[in-house]
Amino acid sequence: MARFGIGARVRARAGDPAGHTRLPRYVRGQQGEIVDDHGSWPLPDEAVRGTARTEPVYAVRFAARDLWGAGSHSVTVDLWESYLEEAQ
Amino acid sequence: MSGDHAELPAAARVRQLEDQVIAAGLTTDAELDEILAARYRTGSPASGTRMVARAWANPGFLDRLLADGNAAAAEAGFGGGDGGYGYRLKAVQNTAQRHNVIVCTLCSCYPTSLLGPSPSWYKSFAYRSRTVREPRAVLAEFGLELPAETEILVWDSSAETRYLVVPACPAGSAGLDEDALALLVTRDGMIGTAAL
Numbered sequence: 034m035a036r037f038g039i040g041a042r043v044r045a046r047a048g049d050p051a052g053h054t055r056l057p058r059y060v061r062g063q064q065g066e067i068v069d070d071h072g073s074w075p076l077p078d079e080a081v082r083g084t085a086r087t088e089p090v091y092a093v094r095f096a097a098r099d100l101w102g103a104g105s106h107s108v109t110v111d112l113w114e115s116y117l118e119e120a121q
Numbered sequence: 122m123s124g125d126h127a128e129l130p131a132a133a134r135v136r137q138l139e140d141q142v143i144a145a146g147l148t149t150d151a152e153l154d155e156i157l158a159a160r161y162r163t164g165s166p167a168s169g170t171r172m173v174a175r176a177w178a179n180p181g182f183l184d185r186l187l188a189d190g191n192a193a194a195a196e197a198g199f200g201g202g203d204g205g206y207g208y209r210l211k212a213v214q215n216t217a218q219r220h221n222v223i224v225c226t227l228c229s230c231y232p233t234s235l236l237g238p239s240p241s242w243y244k245s246f247a248y249r250s251r252t253v254r255e256p257r258a259v260l261a262e263f264g265l266e267l268p269a270e271t272e273i274l275v276w277d278s279s280a281e282t283r284y285l286v287v288p289a290c291p292a293g294s295a296g297l298d299e300d301a302l303a304l305l306v307t308r309d310g311m312i313g314t315a316a317l
Contacts, residue, residue, distance in 0.1 A: 092282070107275065
């Protein structure tokens with residue numbers, strides 16, 4: 034069951050996980066908007082240890098201005114649900 | 122995989138990795154060769170060009186492609202519901218107002234079932250790091266100068282979705298059939314680093 038709906042404002046978790054992750058560093062701590070729901074896929078952070086838990090994956094759109102301090106484009110990044118929290 | 126390109130440093134690393142997994146009994150040289158051969162049999166930019174040409178010629182197919190890429194690929198005869206490679210296919214459409222470009226900042230994720238093996242520049246650190254930061258400048262270096270008012274959408278394929286750009290149909294192509302339209306579609310157009 035997906036926790037976030039299309040249009041929700043979310044924040045990518047800050048900090049540096051101990052092991053493998055596919056949360057790119059350049060979006061950590063940044064706020065974006067859910068623009069698509071990709072369905073559920075194995076969470077890579079755990080799959081590398083041989084478990085097969087799946088989690089919803091979302092397309093999250095970030096404004097270049099937020100990521101880099103400049104730019105008019107957007108960057109949409111595909112993120113597993115546990116990489117995200119509700120925006121403050 | 123035994124054979125070609127053995128002199129390249131990357132090939133030596135790949136060979137060492139293969140030796141380890143083969144020694145561990147997880148696979149064999151023959152199995153690896155067959156997996157690659159199967160990809161190259163079906164994975165070619167020609168598949169992507171057919172998809173795009175069909176979308177240009179058939180608005181109903183374009184709508185279905187944008188709504189559910191996997192189902193549309195299966196309908197067009199390219200792979201099963203998941204393209205055979207276990208990913209979600211998402212098509213994004215270029216228009217006069219919006220330009221989409223695809224990158225994988227973490228590695229080199231790419232819709233191989235429709236575009237074949239990715240070009241070497243797609244895997245370069247420069248392309249991966251600069252496209253998310255200054256796409257307009259990167260596209261200009263590819264020879265694509267977009268109007269200032271065109272909105273640029275960068276898609277970082279960081280999970281299990283693979284993206285296919287549906288380029289805008291070139292002017293003057295009215296009346297062409299799908300075979301002729303497919304000849305107008307390029308690999309870079311479907312990555313978003315070229316317009317047609």
